Amino acid sequence: MTKGKFYSVGTGPGDPKLLTVAALETIENADVIAVPDSGNGKNAVLEIVTEYVGEKNILYCPMAMTRDKEKLARCHEDSCKMLQAELDGGKNVAFLTLGDPSVYSTTMYVHNMLKEKGYSTKMIPGVTSFCAAAAALDLSLCEGGQALHILPASYGGTEEGLALDGNKVLMKSGKSILKVKKFANMENNEVYAVERCGMEGEKIHTSLDTIDETTGYFCVMIVKEKEQ
Template identity: 40%
Template sequence: MRQAGKFYGIGVGPGDPELMTLKAVRTIRDCDVIVLPVSNRELTEPLLLEQNEMENRAAGYLESCTAYQIAVQTVSELKEKQILFLPMPMIKDKEKLRKIHTRGAEVIEQLLEKGWNLAFLTLGDPTVYSTCMYIEQMIERDGYQVETVSGIPSFCEAAARLNQPLGEQEEQIHILPGSYEAGEGLQLSGTKILMKTGKKMGQIKEFLQGSSQDICLVENCGMDDERIVRSVEEISEDAGYYSLLIVKDRKR
């Protein structure tokens, strides 16, 4: 009887391909199929393709997958791998998302039953606001082997780019999902990290006006078009999806 394959949730880091871990690189090379999330709502069913089938719509999916574009710069073998595209629309309807994730898990399990190992690539670290973990937990509950390969989180790299600590001594660190209501969280003491703040930037900016806290925005951290802003006034309300805010209590 053929042994089922293994599913890996792999963090490729925040943007700079040199920040990928050695374990992530090795695991991607060893896997048979690469799993990529697709936010484009045109894709409604999981789609498995060989590299020579990447034309038209599928080629666009590859180009728009940030995690793939990071990893392929370090792992040239990615260009030879089969790709499983999974629908992952950016919606908040939990019931619809559950059905989408369930369907994705079903298709992945069919491939695992063939003895194939699969690698789901995700930006940053899989354990921080990643859709990868929803799929991984479903697969694990169904009895398949899974492993999470950690990646450098965007907020750690952003702090490094700013040459500043996120936490010192008794200082607390709070990680907040910027795409949801973050007003109450911004009132917490210590360091507040708002991730993926793009669509709510206008609301967040209004909340921070007149604040006595130190505020830094890092957009597209580690990527070619990285941008750093150090004041509320300079923050654009149409900041991109990969916009991260670090808000710290000002030292006295």
């Protein structure tokens, strides 16, 4: 039997209107829809595509929200085995991920594992959260010769990253939001943020003043250099 194909599908930041035609076609043509499952209740990525999934089988792949390397490795291995079972049965699988699969996505761990095992894989790009956040704020991310740096804010190195020339996008701020806020509060920067961009409960921040410890995981900060 011919093995199925694995697709990592970017669903955009949260608004179903930002789903691409390619993403919709891949979802419609897939035999199985896979989603990351953190065990924390509602599945954000599944809510985006609910009306397009129909009666397809949903495969919930364990993806713990932790930095424990051993726990993560077990989750990735368990998810990979679940996906292999479907692929070996000749089924095409679409693994859905928020934003774009190439930017800090959960799907790429199993994508690369399956690719190394010889399975056919393909990435379907999606609108990134930081591009959607910039649009919500009605501002550009970079112009002319400006550099743009994408920083995983909760992983350390934020202060060093903010010292680089150019504009910065800070993703995965999470519980470190106040620390990030401290580093970003410099005279030569303008700081913006969007929480839950395109999702229910979206909040737009046009200054540091309204950003506090209640700011959630789905928050993108944009730090722009002031024009000299």
